[in-house]
Amino acid sequence: MASRSNVVFLVVLGALAVVSPAVGHISPYYYDIVVSIGISMILAASLNLINGYTGQFSLGHAGFMAVGAYASSWLTLRAGTPGGAGGAVVFAGALLAGSVAAALTGLAVGAPSLRLRGDYLAIVTLGFNEIIKGAIQNAEPLGAQRGLGGMGKYTGFFSTFACAALTVFVIHNLVRSTYGRGFLATHDDEIAAESVGLNTTRYKIAAFTIGAFFAGLAGGLYAHFKQFIHPEAFGFTRSMDIVVMVILGGMGRMVGVCLAAALLTVLPEVLRYVSHLGFLPEWLRHVAENRMIIYSLLLIVVMIARPQGLFSLKPARARS
Amino acid sequence: MTEFLQQLVNGLAQGGIYALIALGYTMIYGVLRFINFAHGDIFMLGAFAGFYLAPATLKLFGAGPSYAGAALVLLGAMALCALIGIVIERLCYRPLRDRPRITALITAIGVSLLLENGGQLLFGADPKSFPDLIVDRALDLPAGWGPLSALTITLSQVLVLGVTLLLLVALRHVVNRTRTGLAMRALSLNPTAAQLAGVNLDQVIMFTFGLGSALAGAAGVLISIQQPSIDPLMGISAGLKAFIAAVLGGIGNLPGAVLGGVLIGLLEALVVGYLSPTYRDPIVFAVLILILIFRPAGLLGTVQKEKV
Numbered sequence: 001m002a003s004r005s006n007v008v009f010l011v012v013l014g015a016l017a018v019v020s021p022a023v024g025h026i027s028p029y030y031y032d033i034v035v036s037i038g039i040s041m042i043l044a045a046s047l048n049l050i051n052g053y054t055g056q057f058s059l060g061h062a063g064f065m066a067v068g069a070y071a072s073s074w075l076t077l078r079a080g081t082p083g084g085a086g087g088a089v090v091f092a093g094a095l096l097a098g099s100v101a102a103a104l105t106g107l108a109v110g111a112p113s114l115r116l117r118g119d120y121l122a123i124v125t126l127g128f129n130e131i132i133k134g135a136i137q138n139a140e141p142l143g144a145q146r147g148l149g150g151m152g153k154y155t156g157f158f159s160t161f162a163c164a165a166l167t168v169f170v171i172h173n174l175v176r177s178t179y180g181r182g183f184l185a186t187h188d189d190e191i192a193a194e195s196v197g198l199n200t201t202r203y204k205i206a207a208f209t210i211g212a213f214f215a216g217l218a219g220g221l222y223a224h225f226k227q228f229i230h231p232e233a234f235g236f237t238r239s240m241d242i243v244v245m246v247i248l249g250g251m252g253r254m255v256g257v258c259l260a261a262a263l264l265t266v267l268p269e270v271l272r273y274v275s276h277l278g279f280l281p282e283w284l285r286h287v288a289e290n291r292m293i294i295y296s297l298l299l300i301v302v303m304i305a306r307p308q309g310l311f312s313l314k315p316a317r318a319r320s
Numbered sequence: 321m322t323e324f325l326q327q328l329v330n331g332l333a334q335g336g337i338y339a340l341i342a343l344g345y346t347m348i349y350g351v352l353r354f355i356n357f358a359h360g361d362i363f364m365l366g367a368f369a370g371f372y373l374a375p376a377t378l379k380l381f382g383a384g385p386s387y388a389g390a391a392l393v394l395l396g397a398m399a400l401c402a403l404i405g406i407v408i409e410r411l412c413y414r415p416l417r418d419r420p421r422i423t424a425l426i427t428a429i430g431v432s433l434l435l436e437n438g439g440q441l442l443f444g445a446d447p448k449s450f451p452d453l454i455v456d457r458a459l460d461l462p463a464g465w466g467p468l469s470a471l472t473i474t475l476s477q478v479l480v481l482g483v484t485l486l487l488l489v490a491l492r493h494v495v496n497r498t499r500t501g502l503a504m505r506a507l508s509l510n511p512t513a514a515q516l517a518g519v520n521l522d523q524v525i526m527f528t529f530g531l532g533s534a535l536a537g538a539a540g541v542l543i544s545i546q547q548p549s550i551d552p553l554m555g556i557s558a559g560l561k562a563f564i565a566a567v568l569g570g571i572g573n574l575p576g577a578v579l580g581g582v583l584i585g586l587l588e589a590l591v592v593g594y595l596s597p598t599y600r601d602p603i604v605f606a607v608l609i610l611i612l613i614f615r616p617a618g619l620l621g622t623v624q625k626e627k628v
Contacts, residue, residue, distance in 0.1 A: 057422055059429075112613045119355040119425050123563060124612060127605035134602035236556075240433070247426055283441075292437040299430030303423050304415050 009169045013162060020158040031157070035225055037265045038160035039218050042167045044245040044261035045254065046214035051243065052252035053175045054207040055187030057122045060109070060129030061215050061242045064102040066234035067132060068216025069223040070142050072098030073151045076224065091154035095163075095220040102216020103209050105132070110208030129239055136231045147230035148223075155225035163221060167214045172254055174210070183207060187252070237292075244295050248302060250309020259311055267291060322470045327593040328586060333477040333546065335585020336484035340539035341562030342569070342577035343491065344532030350508035350572045351528045354421055357428035358408060360559015361435035362401050362533045366540025367450070367550040368443055369397035374451045390453035390545075394483070397541045398534040405533025406526050414522075432559075439552030450548035453541075454479065480542045487538060488578060491531070495574060500527055508572060557601070561588070564608040570621020579619060 023034065047061045075094040082090060109128045116124060136142050143149075174180040185193035186200045186207075193200050223229045241264065249260030268291050274280070275288040287293050302310065341363050348356045373396045378389040412431050416424045456476045461469045495501040503524045506514035515521055543558070544550050565584045569576025584604060591600050611618065 055422070057425065112609060116612055116616070119421070120567070120612060120616075122425060123355075123560075123567075124609055126560075127608055130605050131602045134598065138598055240429075243429075286441055290437050290441060292433050293441065296430045296433035296437060300412055300427050300434065303427040303430065304412070307419070307423055 005169060005173055009165060012165045016158055016161050016165070020156075023157045033266060033269060035155065035157060035160050037262045038157075038164045039222050039225070040242075040245065040261040040265045041164040041258050042160075042214055042218040042221070043242045044249065044257045045164070045167045045171055046211045046218070047242050047246050048249075048252065048254060048257045049171050049175070049183070050207045050211040051246050052250075052257065053171075053183045053187060054204060055251075056204055056207060057119075058125040058208070058211070059122045059236075059239050059243060060125035060127075060132075061211070062234040062236075062238035063109075063125075063129035063132040064106055064212035064215035065219035065222065065238070066136060066229075066231070067105045067212075068095075068098035068102040068219030069229050069234070070098075070136060070148065070219075071101040071216070072220035073148055073223045073229060074142065076151050076154070077148075087152060087154060091152075091159075091224065095217060098220040099213045099216040102219065103213035106208040106210075106212025106215075107205065109212070110205035126236065126239070129234075129236065133231050133235055136234075145231070147228060149228040151224050151227050153224065153227055155221045160221050160225070163217055167217070168254060168258065171210070171214075184252075240292075240295075244299060248298060248310050250312045253309055253312050256309045256311040260309070264295075267294075321467045323593065325467060326471055327589045329471060329473055329477065330593075331586035331589030332582065333480055333585070334588060335582035336481050337539045337543050337558070337581075338562045338565045338585050339578040339581025340484055340487060340535045340542070341558060342565040342581045343488075343574060344536045345563050345566040346569075346571055346574060346577040347504070347528050347532045349566070351504060351525055352413070352417075352424075354413075354424045355428070355563065355571075356413075356529075356532075357425070357559075358431040358435055359532065359536055360555035360557075360562065361432050361439070362405055362536040362555070363540045363543075363558055363562075364439060364550075364552060364555030365404055365435065366397045366401045366537030367544045367554065368439070368540075368552075369400040369537060370394070370453075370541040370544055371448060371450055371550060373397060373400075374453060378451070378453070385452045385454050387454065393453055394538055394541050398537045401537025401540070402530035402534040405529040405536075409526060409529040414525075432555075436553055436556065443552055445552065447549045447551040450544040450550050452548070453545055456545075474546075476545050480546055483538070483542060487535060491535070491574070494531065500524065504528055561604060564604055567608060567618055568611050570618025573618065573620045576618055576620035 023031065026034070043061060043065065047058065050056050050058045050061075072094040075097055076090055079090045079094070109125060112124065137145055175183050182193065182198045182200075182203045183206075185196075185198055186203045190200050219234075245261045245264050246257050248264070249257030271288040271291050271294070275285045277285070280288075341359065344359050344362070345355065348354070348359070370393050373393050374389075377392045377396065378385065380392070381389040408431055412427050413424060416427055454476065456474055459473045459475060459478065461471060461473065463469050495504060503514065503519045504527070506517065506519055507521070507524055511521070539558075561584055562581065565580035566577045567580070568583060569578070569580030584607075587607065588600055588604060591597075591603050595603075
């Protein structure tokens, strides 16, 4: 299993390197969407480890993304903008440092989560998201309310999708490893897992730390693509976007989650187009302008009728 | 000294509102073991129900603001919110009752987002100015009260606190002295045993949703009398604060919800008065996290062991 996914991973990397120069020629508008899809995939895949495989419920993923974005931006701004290979080294180092900072934040969030489950955990992670956002809003070196800009445009098609492939590869292999079966056991039945000697608390904290690491990676890529970050971009709405991707894709189903991430990144653009179609009734165009109405209806309908997600053929896993 | 007392007064008025919303969270948690995320948005709908009911109702009693008109608006908004709460339970939560709790939680988030964004679509996203239900003015305090006489206490603050207290007493009567209240308490103690003893689960849950939503609706009208700017997203922050209040007091515990609401209101007023408004939300969330780490059952709650 592991060796097959190694091959797949390398083939994907090779394919990315081949198509990368071609993608550079598409219009900036489409290029923006394509890179955003990659970033969404990293976010959704990493949240899938926490909310899907481990069965926890985090509503604060954007907070980890913010830590990664701000930490890496702070570093690249310090380092200036060396050209060529120097820039790539600085960027890689900053991305790694940002991810580690996010992972440490995830550790800090995961530690109290060991006492909480379900609804409480959701609110606490939401609270951490607000606290992180509030801390940035009050931090003058990070631009506070004005946002932070001027980072070099290091992120491109190849770096984004290579990171996305890496994220999927690592998490997919992790939950299929001997150690990683514990994540699924924690999801399926915490008490039963405890009774066979698994330390479910440690698995939950590990899920938060690893998930936060990749969310930080996505944040770093995002910051060096948009070249401007603002605390409001990492609030509840962003967290909710990621949660919707994981739920619609099917919690704990990696392919579905990546598909949903791509779909939900493209959807706002499609809706923007639809909302300008003159022949549609006005109220329908208003609905199209507000994607959250469609998301919320999808959430309710999917939960009642298709809890396994939109794309999966298999029914949902039983859970106590 | 005066400034401190002034912050306490402001905090108390805000805390009463939080207490009313927190009661709904706690009651619904008591019978369903699930946190109704959409509860804060019912509060928002209460404010908008008041907004649309007010012009016609006030006309019934003459042109200007009147107490009878205000009372009628309040009752109308409560009835509408009760109805909406019952419909939401019937359509969205009842089909999921036997499914994993996380499913109901996600659905509740969906309902919450739907109400917020549907509200923006229906009512418009920009803030609306709530009509005057009463003629508000600062009360003249007797000069002999020392630092107390320098306080600014408005008529609306007194009225809001009075109505809140009245609703709390009424709720206490319903829960402790009526048969339905008894059924609610039995259900939250042991659902299976309560059903064996003849408690109709569907009816009691419906009643609880109606009652909790009516209180949230009342809170929506009351806050609009004090702070007459309403918008479709006003329920998010108030709902979260009230939820934190419910957890602080001990979720499932009615007196705890009131205590938590008042404490959160006071804390917020003090943070805003002495630190900075930007610290208000982070500090309230920090309180939640601390309470969950050190006393997860809340101030008045009892620890419940999970049974296999």
